[in-house]
Amino acid sequence: MPELPEVETVCRGLRSHSVGKTIAAVQCNRPDIRFPLPENMAERLHNRTITAVERRAKYVLWYCAAKEGDSGEVLATHLGMTGRLLYHAVLADAAPKKHDHVCVTFADGSGIVFNDARRFGYMLLAPEHALLASSHFAVLGVEPLEAAFDGHYLHAKCKRSSSPIKLLIMNQKIVVGVGNIYASEALYRAQLHPETPANQLKQAQCSALVAAIKQVLAEAIESGGSTLRDYVRSSGDVGYFQHHFAVYGREGEPCHMCTTPIRRIVQSGRASFYCGQCQPLHVV
DNA sequence: AAATGAACCTGTTTGC
DNA sequence: TGCAAACAGGTTCATT
Numbered sequence: 001m002p003e004l005p006e007v008e009t010v011c012r013g014l015r016s017h018s019v020g021k022t023i024a025a026v027q028c029n030r031p032d033i034r035f036p037l038p039e040n041m042a043e044r045l046h047n048r049t050i051t052a053v054e055r056r057a058k059y060v061l062w063y064c065a066a067k068e069g070d071s072g073e074v075l076a077t078h079l080g081m082t083g084r085l086l087y088h089a090v091l092a093d094a095a096p097k098k099h100d101h102v103c104v105t106f107a108d109g110s111g112i113v114f115n116d117a118r119r120f121g122y123m124l125l126a127p128e129h130a131l132l133a134s135s136h137f138a139v140l141g142v143e144p145l146e147a148a149f150d151g152h153y154l155h156a157k158c159k160r161s162s163s164p165i166k167l168l169i170m171n172q173k174i175v176v177g178v179g180n181i182y183a184s185e186a187l188y189r190a191q192l193h194p195e196t197p198a199n200q201l202k203q204a205q206c207s208a209l210v211a212a213i214k215q216v217l218a219e220a221i222e223s224g225g226s227t228l229r230d231y232v233r234s235s236g237d238v239g240y241f242q243h244h245f246a247v248y249g250r251e252g253e254p255c256h257m258c259t260t261p262i263r264r265i266v267q268s269g270r271a272s273f274y275c276g277q278c279q280p281l282h283v284v
Numbered sequence: 285a286a287a288t289g290a291a292c293c294t295g296t297t298t299g300c
Numbered sequence: 301t302g303c304a305a306a307c308a309g310g311t312t313c314a315t316t
Contacts, residue, residue: 002309034311056311080295081310095287099294108292120310163287172311179309189297229296229308271307 002079004144004177005220005241006231007058010085013110014060015053017087021106022049023064032103033116035082037102038125044073045104057140057176060085063128074128078134080120086113087234117230141174144213145239150174151207157199165201166194166272169213178213181226181248184204184273186212188247192215193263193281194272200282219244247273 091111
């Protein structure tokens with residue numbers, strides 16, 4: 001479900017409600033999500049205080065203060081396609097709802113529930129250095145909103161790949177956080193056909209694409225993300241960026257720039273949307 | 285090596 | 301109306 005703007009929005013919401021709070025209880029209702037829940041997660045988290053909530057790629061990271069015998073651990077959550085992290089001002093004694101896999105209750109009675117119908121999401125718990133060295137994090141590419149992601153970086157990656165540019169920018173090993181929606185939206189803004197072989201892109205086109213990715217992600221964060229089906233903020237409120245889509249989900253509707261009907265194709269099993277007029281495929 | 289497809293799950297929408 | 305197929309924000313593994 002969530003791409004970078006949605007995860008960032010959830011992260012910001014949770015930060016304001018969890019930093020400084022102490023975990024009183026962790027209830028694991030269903031251990032068989034994508035990866036099994038961390039061993040002894042409940043007791044390892046018990047009595048820890050949340051010192052920070054951060055985002056890395058599409059993960060939400062809770063920094064949990066040290067206890068006797070260790071220097072603190074980080075709880076990482078990936079939301080998969082349908083995962084939600086919902087804050088409840090009063091959680092104690094509430095009965096879990098369907099797909100509420102983990103409930104974290106704070107000492108003040110508030111809490112956070114991890115709900116995920118499809119169970120593609122998962123949790124990891126480890127000291128920060130171990131988490132970052134794990135197979136999940138070690139392979140992650142650059143953050144798209146950071147300076148390291150620039151036209152030069154993308155061009156260097158593109159030169160070595162003949163894969164369609166849409167797939168390349170969705171590859172988390174190259175740049176993180178860009179998923180199926182924002183890939184189509186960014187390519188439209190950069191006026192690049194999603195099937196363009198990456199190694200055909202010139203430096204200037206890569207720079208334009210980088211700018212488009214940064215722009216669309218930033219705007220989506222401003223709007224609280226995009227709510228199509230499942231995504232909600234930690235408050236339960238929806239996002240609004242779906243009203244600003246130029247191409248995603250608009251098959252047959254007119255392009256905002258030239259009125260040509262938007263096309264839908266399937267790449268690697270995922271729907272791609274583009275304007276055939278504004279995003280021509282140049283075949284060399 | 286690189287690229288497509290299937291698989292993992294459940295829920296909702298679409299089409300006959 | 302009913303049922304089946306298609307589809308969904310992600311990632312990984314197996315097969316060409």
